[in-house]
């Protein structure tokens with residue numbers, strides 16, 4: 001599981017350019033799924049059919065996004081410095097002095113001029129990517145080329161740090177759940193979605209296509225256990241979080257209860273999640289067609305959207321346990 005997480009996080013796949021991640025995921029799920037397809041937006045859909053169709057069989061969509069935040073070259077000046085626009089939530093305060101890697105293999109440094117006040121954080125348009133070029137002509141990247149943070153995976157005791165833990169750790173949880181799920185009474189669609197970071201776009205179209213009875217996203221949430229964090233409950237090491245609300249959705253209360261009951265019944269630690277900002281693919285599923293009961297299983301993560309996102313191994317393992325427990329049993333929404 002660890003080595004797959006390392007591989008997943010060290011692969012480059014900004015929104016819209018998920019191909020390398022999709023290749024890796026496809027190789028993993030191929031022997032596990034009954035059916036695999038890629039739709040028009042690039043979502044990879046791995047279906048696990050029910051062992052037996054009964055009146056309790058539900059069509060369930062699990063969504064984990066393959067894309068990561070990134071940068072796109074918008075202009076190159078005469079001296080070969082590249083300006084860029086953001087792909088998703090990229091912030092100058094996290095990227096200054098860092099490195100990025102373009103899909104064509106070129107490395108760039110996030111450069112900056114002098115600061116008038118050393119403590120000020122410049123806006124994105126005051127910084128640039130330095131790819132080592134000396135002129136526009138010898139610049140190895142062009143307008144429209146995309147890059148992502150360049151940082152290797154590290155293990156720090158029971159914690160893992162990497163770029164794009166958002167949401168490759170969710171992708172890992174979905175893959176490992178499919179692996180652990182020998183059989184299910186449900187028709188389960190594991191969807192490895194595209195373009196989440198720019199507005200849950202892949203999940204929107206794939207949910208429309210699948211038309212599920214129920215949707216669960218697997219994504220990261222902000223851990224609030226650092227010195228001056230927002231007043232929220234989520235902590236590393238205390239178990240997967242059951243989302244109740246975030247900036248974009250109110251999770252279906254029936255789904256929340258069902259997830260909590262499963263955690264308690266199977267003695268899996270869990271946390272109640274109210275996230276004060278952000279959202280996930282669960283929002284897109286919930287608002288698909290005439291509406292879908294949806295919830296989200298979140299992995300508590302520190303430093304989300306920085307090049308060093310941190311998770312705890314036990315939370316990852318318990319997320320797999322919880323998701324597998326949910327998919328193995330009859331869905332009881334208390335109706």
Ligand code: CO
Pocket residue numbers: 166197305
């Ligand atoms: Co994100």
Ligand code: ZN
Pocket residue numbers: 065166167196219220
């Ligand atoms: Zn995410």
